[in-house]
Amino acid sequence: MSLDGFMPRLTRRRWLAAAALSVALAACAPMPSAPAADPLPSWNEGANKQRIVDFVKAVTTAGGKDYVAPGDRIAVFDNDGTLWVEHPMYTQLAFVLDRIRQLAPQHPQWKTQEPFKSLLAGDMKGVQAAGEKGLIEMLLAAQSGSTPEEFERVVGEWMKTAKHPRFKRPYDELTYQPMQELLRYLRANGFKTFIVSGGTVDLMRGFIEPVYGIPNEQVIGSRQKFAFTVKDGKPMVTMLPAIEFIDDKEGKPIAIAQIIGKRPIAAFGNSDGDFQMLQWTTAGSGRRLGMLVHHDDAVREYAYDRDTAFGRLADGLDQYQAMGWGLISMKNDWKVVFAPGK
């Protein structure tokens, strides 16, 4: 929207009135004649930034061959390692370990029961020895029995006090500034942005809305079973100690198809858990964008890919070129890594 068509020749007096109106206009829609600010200032110029900008331009140019209607501009993002830090361990795991320690006084049996016993004794090797089964057992012990609303509050409280062991900052400050800009840039261009993460959805809902500007209903994750009960006339939904759905690998496209009900046109991940999501997204007809964040910056964050317990990237590294995906180098593509503090 511009004043040009309406007021071709302005006297000073009319200009003042028009200027006041233009303030009002600017408040409701961006003026296309204004010089376009860089929407991705934390990204270095290069092939990856260009790929994003070209894609957005292509799918939003009305009449263009790649145009996509706003309702179909669905973009999906993995969370751990794609939008925020996932080393030295998934933040959800850090929460679970803290929560088990906090709940321990109410569960005296944990003193003799693995993997709780090792955790409470500070023996992390013992915890690791319990493997995935032990981790899930701890997760369910930490996350069951309450309503999802109560659990969100517990997570929110934890987020206020817990600190990342290396960066000494709250975990929700350790989101990647370039990805935050990308989320906002896509939304400013009519995209609807979704999180599609392996983490359990209720944990994410304890902090995600203010951090990424993504509402609960656009967060997809692994799901615990829920129960609905009525006690003394009071209806309640409670979290049960059982996993209903794992939102990882094949689970990601399945959850997207079931819950979003549309194939995304853009997908962002960082590990092989995101492979199928990118594969399904970019195999759709029309222009698509798939990108992987590569953790290659040991100085500012971490460097890992094929050989790590959290966020392993091997298939993606081997195949990203053949699949036509972009590989984002944290080291080379990003001017800064973390968003500024709150």
Place this chain on the structure above:
Amino acid sequence: MSLDGFMPRLTRRRWLAAAALSVALAACAPMPSAPAADPLPSWNEGANKQRIVDFVKAVTTAGGKDYVAPGDRIAVFDNDGTLWVEHPMYTQLAFVLDRIRQLAPQHPQWKTQEPFKSLLAGDMKGVQAAGEKGLIEMLLAAQSGSTPEEFERVVGEWMKTAKHPRFKRPYDELTYQPMQELLRYLRANGFKTFIVSGGTVDLMRGFIEPVYGIPNEQVIGSRQKFAFTVKDGKPMVTMLPAIEFIDDKEGKPIAIAQIIGKRPIAAFGNSDGDFQMLQWTTAGSGRRLGMLVHHDDAVREYAYDRDTAFGRLADGLDQYQAMGWGLISMKNDWKVVFAPGK
């Protein structure tokens, strides 16, 4: 947004320029000084219309004791019997029966296999004798094997040709005009509207977006199992012949908690399948709205409640007053029933 503050004293010439600008302004935001048109013109004045208007005013009045931030203005709607006709049978069932007839030539075994045999012979009593198990068997036979995108197209094609047996109009024209107005009224007041229906979600996604203005990602329903496979390098999500989740009764609050991740502040239904959804919604703290559509208009639509196979309402009738819910009379509260033709 108004021009008043900027241009208190207008000359004719300036007025012309300002008028042109006001057109531009009007395009981006409603002017609060304009007289408020009735947002629910198909509703007769009365307690139910007033209840809706009072609720919306209460939760949207900034600074008021009942104010709810826009992000938490979640309203959920059942579909069958709440937003559109569900007699003489659920529209999904009409689709399934037509689809089985259409697919029959590819399934010669159905000629000797119940309930397919009865259906193909036109023996509806035989179909009914197969009970719920038989219906689900037919549903899965009608709705499996394709991708959800292909299935949406099949449903869309059917919707173009199938006609309701009594009203002789396409099913997607048999939505309730007063409820359509209610959906728009809530959205105009910052609500996000969701469908939470017992029907399978992929069937609904074949027609809902243009009909109700509700995008796929805000449609929750019963879910079939999906599979993700890669064949000759082509990734695919396909619908399996198995039900994963039934979105009815206790299932509704569970699905809302899992997928929306927020307790709604308003819920609308018409049958006992919606009871728990209304119960959970209205038990939340702060101001809430629960309403049931009562089918009491045999002349313009249908009259049924306690004694029907589709949309039984007994618990709701017995308890709506004690629960503080509104009971909408189609006969008395609605000036018109159906939305005008396309």
